[in-house]
Amino acid sequence: MTATFDVINPATEQVVDSVRLVTAEETDAAIARAAKAFPAWRAVAPGDRARLLRRFADAVDADLENLARLEVLNAGHTIGNARWEAGNVRDVLHYYAAAPERLTGRQIPVPGGVDLTFAEPLGVVGVIVPWNFPMPIASWGFAPALAAGNTVVLKPAELTPLTAVRLAELAHQAGIPEDVFQVLPGKGSVVGQRFVTHPLVRKVVFTGSTEVGKQIMAGCADQVKRVTLELGGKNANIVFADADLEKAAAAAPYGVFDNAGQDCCARSRILVQKSVYDRFMELLEPAVLGVVVGDPGDEKTEMGPLISHGHRAKVRSYLPEGAPIAFQGKAPDGPGYWFPPTVVTPSGVRDPLAADEIFGPIVAVLPFADEADAIAMANDTDYGLSASIWTRDVGRALRVSRAVEAGNLSVNSHSSVRYWTPFGGFKQSGLGRELGPDALAAFTETKNVFIDTEG
Ligand code: TAP
Secondary structure, three states, X not given: OOOEEEEEOOOOOOEEEEEEOOOHHHHHHHHHHHHHHXXXXXXXXXXXXXXXXXXXXXXXXHOHXXXXXXXXXXXXXXXXXXXXXXXXXXXHHHHHHOOHHHOOOOEEEEOOEEEEEEEEEOOEEEEEOOOOOHHHHHHHHHHHHHHOOOEEEEEOOOOOOHHHHHHHHHHHHOOOOOOOEEEOOOOHHHXXXXXXXXXXXXXXXXXXXXXXXXXXXXXXXXXXXXXXXXXXXXXXXXXXXXXXXXXHHHHHHHHHHHHHHOOOOOOOXXXXXXXXXXXXXXXXXXXXXXXXXXXXXXXOOOEOOOOOHHHHHHHHOOOOOOOOEEEEOOOOOOOOOOOOOEEEOOOOOOOHHHHOOOOOOEEEEEEEOOHHHHHHHHHOOOOOOEEEEEOOOHHHHHHHHHHOOOOEEEEOOOOOOOOOOOEOOOHHHEEOOEOHHHHHHOOEEEEEEEXXXXX
């Protein structure tokens, strides 16, 4: 019997579409097709591969409004964010379209011959995507993988498959062969697991929870399979007394409530220097209460719903009776998986409100004494994805940036993602880097060839 999955609009709880779930046998067949397509794809002349990726980017651009509207329906993203996300896919494709012609090896001087290095594609790459940013995260895997000459099988999250399916249609319309880029909607435990165990998949790119990431890494160890992991975060937003407090407080809601807090880079721990703590909270309150929560298709909406009933129940469980809520905004009653923007003041950094990746619109605010205290608190976590530092002191900005154990730091800003700069985590936030030039190397193997010229 064919299993299907009802895709739900999280803002209305209505069924948007029904998607057929790919089986383990179909996954194996897709992987076999991708492996068969690999030799021809890697042999495509670099300029032609670049042209195909640019055509794919142009097709995404032409379909941008449709993709964005689809994401509003499927993931509950605000229309403004969804347009940015579709635009990010286009830009990532253009960026990596420049790669095939620039992917070169080296010639290293050796006695008695010539020594050459080649950047070889890996083969079939399996990309496993979460539900929080279905389009960009997919493209951060498939664009560099395809550019480097690999073929790709991609599994979208079960909850949010629609835009990935559309992206595959656009890729094929642009001329990328069907077996070179395949999207397989299905369960993580079925499709995702076959990516991990199937010997013809040479690399797995996984974005999602740290817990599943560890399982993927352990599973890949059996075949020493290459792996890139982008996992969770509990990111510090450090506000020093010398900062522009108005600016820091106005930006803080965007830093955490964007995408309803379902963002691995969400600055969900605000650490504020004690001497300005009360003033900062006075400024933060109207900024939080002013967040417009509602219909994600409305241009004025700033925060949409959570992804699912189950996820909202998990987020809610962090606020039992008597939880230290400082203030809380408003959210629609329902239908829809709504949750209000909420500010809490936990007792310390190891309180679950300050330590767990809640992945919802709850932000913890904690006071710190001085710079050393701020660094110690920021680093007192198993995660290490991103952090913000608010200060007018350049020396402090650099000192603290170097001392915080995280992959993506922003000073007087919450911006974490630019497609041409590296993105990824320290500690249990991940392994390897996506985006920028670093990502390309992760989709190739270096081969060294020595040619004896002495005869
Ligand atoms: P995960 O369970 O980690 O799912 C992420 C992706 O991995 C999905 O495509 C999922 O498929 C797949 N998957 C699940 N189990 C798998 C397995 N054993 N083998 C291969 N693939 C597997 O995340 P979630 O359940 O959607 O969210 C749970 C929590 O993870 C969130 O509350 C949040 O804390 C965190 N999370 C973090 C991120 C980022 S970007 N760091 C993103 C999403 C979630 P299915 O969709 O079919 O389960």
